[in-house]
Ligand SMILES: Nc1ncnc2c1ncn2[C@@H]1O[C@H](COP(=O)(O)OP(=O)(O)O)[C@@H](O)[C@H]1O
């Protein structure tokens with residue numbers, strides 16, 4: 001990654017064990033023909049291929065139950081915790097096949113997930129939750145990363161000794177992102193960071209996501225039901241329905257597309273129909289564009 005816009009003191013992704021040897025920019029992800037089942041019966045991901053290039057913000061959009069979280073769990077190696085299994089397909093991160101790697105190994109490679117619903121250790125303080133994310137680094141590195149987290153989220157500095165379970169939803173989301181940053185990732189996968197938050201808080205969280213990408217060079221995969229918000233900061237987007245990618249394109253292409261506008265941006269207000277059900281929807285567009 002380029003050092004031009006990044007002051008050394010705040011470069012989260014440059015202090016990891018891998019930073020010294022890295023020539024090429026880190027944070028590329030490729031998912032090819034992925035199929036995931038739960039309990040050997042429910043096919044949550046049917047055939048998904050996506051690509052995220054280093055330095056991009058890519059949005060993964062879809063309604064409830066479409067398979068967004070399952071895809072993120074597969075990428076982060078945590079499917080096994082829920083009896084999910086990759087049946088076929090390949091996931092590679094920075095050229096490494098991580099399809100069968102453990103969650104721990106994937107974190108060490110630089111890919112970190114901020115799970116849906118924050119998943120904090122509620123009885124522990126903000127500081128203690130941040131520590132949980134930084135378990136693979138030394139004390140000096142952790143102190144530097146913590147300073148970056150508090151710079152991004154000054155509110156957390158004020159509340160560092162408070163019990164996380166008593167924080168507001170927005171503050172908990174900040175802790176969840178902060179905890180992920182403590183691992184010094186190059187790639188951040190965020191699962192519905194805006195869920196249940198007030199518009200003004202979403203604004204703050206999104207401003208930070210943008211800074212993580214622009215100032216710190218992190219690659220971001222942003223899972224959202226909130227298509228409008230996500231496309232507002234994304235370079236590229238995929239729309240997933242019932243375990244399949246049904247549309248993809250630049251953020252501008254997605255925002256312009258009549259069907260995407262109707263079904264994901266609520267422009268016409270007709271709501272619940274699916275892109276796959278629209279008669280005039282031309283799947284060929286994907287291959288022609
Ligand atoms: N742990 C699980 N066990 C069984 N089925 C699951 C599990 N998690 C999710 N599913 C099913 O997989 C599908 C995709 O879910 P999910 O990935 O959570 O969707 P999304 O995040 O887009 O809302 C849904 O049909 C859901 O019911």
Ligand SMILES: [Mg+2]
Pocket residue numbers: 068069070116191
């Ligand atoms: Mg989900």
